[in-house]
Amino acid sequence: MSAQNAVVENVPKGVYVGGQWREASGGASFAVEDPGTGKRLCDVADGQAEDAKEALAAAVAAQQEWAATPPRERGEILRRAWQLMTERVEDLAMLMTLEMGKSLAESKAEVTYAAEFFRWFSEEAVRIEGRYAQNPAGGSRLLTMKQPVGPCLLITPWNFPLAMGTRKIGPAIAAGCTMIVKPAQLTPLSMLQLTDLLAEAGLPPGVLNVVPSSSAGKTVGPLMSDPRLRKVSFTGSTPVGQALMAQAAENLLRVSMELGGNAPFLVFSDADLDAAVDGAVVAKMRNNGESCVAANRFHVAANVAEEFARKLADRLGSMTLGHGAEEGTQVGPLIDGDQRDKVAELVDDAVAKGAKVATGGSAVDGDGYFFAPTVLTDVPKKARILREEVFGPVAPVTTFGSEEEALALANGTEFGLVAYVFTQDLGRALRVAEGLETGMVGLNTGLVSNAAAPFGGVKASGFGREGGVEGIEEYLSTKYVAVSMS
Numbered sequence: 470m471s472a473q474n475a476v477v478e479n480v481p482k483g484v485y486v487g488g489q490w491r492e493a494s495g496g497a498s499f500a501v502e503d504p505g506t507g508k509r510l511c512d513v514a515d516g517q518a519e520d521a522k523e524a525l526a527a528a529v530a531a532q533q534e535w536a537a538t539p540p541r542e543r544g545e546i547l548r549r550a551w552q553l554m555t556e557r558v559e560d561l562a563m564l565m566t567l568e569m570g571k572s573l574a575e576s577k578a579e580v581t582y583a584a585e586f587f588r589w590f591s592e593e594a595v596r597i598e599g600r601y602a603q604n605p606a607g608g609s610r611l612l613t614m615k616q617p618v619g620p621c622l623l624i625t626p627w628n629f630p631l632a633m634g635t636r637k638i639g640p641a642i643a644a645g646c647t648m649i650v651k652p653a654q655l656t657p658l659s660m661l662q663l664t665d666l667l668a669e670a671g672l673p674p675g676v677l678n679v680v681p682s683s684s685a686g687k688t689v690g691p692l693m694s695d696p697r698l699r700k701v702s703f704t705g706s707t708p709v710g711q712a713l714m715a716q717a718a719e720n721l722l723r724v725s726m727e728l729g730g731n732a733p734f735l736v737f738s739d740a741d742l743d744a745a746v747d748g749a750v751v752a753k754m755r756n757n758g759e760s761c762v763a764a765n766r767f768h769v770a771a772n773v774a775e776e777f778a779r780k781l782a783d784r785l786g787s788m789t790l791g792h793g794a795e796e797g798t799q800v801g802p803l804i805d806g807d808q809r810d811k812v813a814e815l816v817d818d819a820v821a822k823g824a825k826v827a828t829g830g831s832a833v834d835g836d837g838y839f840f841a842p843t844v845l846t847d848v849p850k851k852a853r854i855l856r857e858e859v860f861g862p863v864a865p866v867t868t869f870g871s872e873e874e875a876l877a878l879a880n881g882t883e884f885g886l887v888a889y890v891f892t893q894d895l896g897r898a899l900r901v902a903e904g905l906e907t908g909m910v911g912l913n914t915g916l917v918s919n920a921a922a923p924f925g926g927v928k929a930s931g932f933g934r935e936g937g938v939e940g941i942e943e944y945l946s947t948k949y950v951a952v953s954m955s
């Protein structure tokens with residue numbers, strides 16, 4: 470058996486409820502595909518509403534005891550899970566590449582990034598603190614304590630199959646919450662493998678329950694209205710996030726929303742242009758461009774735009790496309806045919822409206838869902854690609870005159886996840902960083918993701934923060950006790 474077949478073979482393929490793997494109710498299953506070949510990899514249990522309800526029952530049953538487990542114990546489980554992920558990075562990366570498409574180097578980087586959330590939150594588990602204060606009026610005391618929110622529903626997207634899960638599971642475990650995870654239909658295998666790894670690290674039955682499904686709404690919908698569920702944390706598209714918010718309102722659930730992005734990448738005339746091109750390659754091409762923090766549009770000072778676009782086109786045009794598991798591949802396939810068609814549609818729309826293709830510009834024929842790394846110049850304001858999330862390896866370049874215009878262009882979107890700014894002028898850097906309507910800013914860097922930093926957006930990109938000292942707060946409630954001294 471090849472190494473690739475072996476990693477797929479080893480994945481548990483059921484629903485995971487109360488510490489047991491089992492078939493989905495009715496025995497249903499769905500196929501998982503390799504986007505690099507368009508061929509089926511394996512079948513996975515297709516969790517139904519009944520399975521989700523049983524998963525919630527298991528999470529509810531485990532909640533009290535889990536909340537009472539010493540924080541150090543919860544932290545050490547996370548630490549062991551970090552260790553196991555680190556030891557098994559090669560196999561986890563291969564599995565991720567097979568189901569999601571990105572190159573092995575990128576998958577390894579994601580496994581490491583995902584594992585970091587476990588290490589970070591293993592350290593946060595033992596720092597959950599309260600306050601003790603005198604009543605300003607005297608006489609009594611004010612005591613506050615932080616307690617786990619309770620059973621959580623965690624819903625993750627396909628683009629980062631492990632990291633989008635660990636940055637929810639890590640703080641939930643650290644805080645003492647139990648959970649039901651619904652991984653993306655297109656990439657459930659990494660999460661199923663991680664589930665086994667967490668059990669091996671000592672996570673007690675019922676704390677983590679996992680329900681893969683091909684009909685997300687029908688499967689998790691009933692949980693959203695169940696009063697025993699206390700929180701939903703969602704990463705995915707803005708329309709689905711809005712629908713879940715509406716459902717959460719009925720049940721007054723705590724909500725964290727990590728939604729879509731439309732990141733501007735600003736290059737000022739005083740920028741170090743080579744550093745800006747390096748940053749652009751990372752911000753655009755990480756994850757094949759299928760990232761919520763991918764640079765979506767490049768606004769460049771008019772007097773350096775031509776040079777920037779030429780250098781960026783040289784870099785993107787020389788990247789090696791291929792199956793993610795092949796040696797030397799830098800850019801893998803897009804996740805499926807729909808995604809490739811959408812990217813092609815946005816490029817065609819821009820070109821029809823007057824944009825010029827500096828490199829790439831079309832899908833690549835053959836097996837798998839490949840799209841050539843693309844740079845577009847002279848992109849007109851009315852092009853859809855400047856307003857919509859591309860989720861592919863396409864860099865549209867436009868120009869600006871003044872700092873005010875750059876800021877107005879950057880903020881002219883309903884989204885507000887991240888923005889990238891390249892300038893060597895400290896005053897400008899701080900002015901622009903303050904003026905950007907985003908949750909995050911990359912200042913002279915194309916990479917913001919870091920388990921120790923608060924990741925999240927504003928406006929239609931959602932709210933709530935994952936990672937950093939803020940991350941665990943999403944899973945804690947504050948209780949206040951008024952203490953009489955008499």
Ligand code: NAP
Pocket residue numbers: 624625626627628629633651652653654655682683684685686689690704705706707709710712713726727728729730760761762858886925926930
């Ligand atoms: P999506 O279609 O919104 O799906 C995300 C998850 O929600 C999947 O597990 C999906 O299940 C599930 N889902 C879909 N409809 C649902 C419903 N009615 N009820 C409950 N769950 C439902 O998003 P995607 O295409 O997977 O991911 C891409 C989007 O995620 C992009 O917009 C990207 O910007 C965003 N994203 C944001 C962040 C961030 O941190 N802000 C990070 C990564 C990605 P199925 O797989 O079965 O459809």
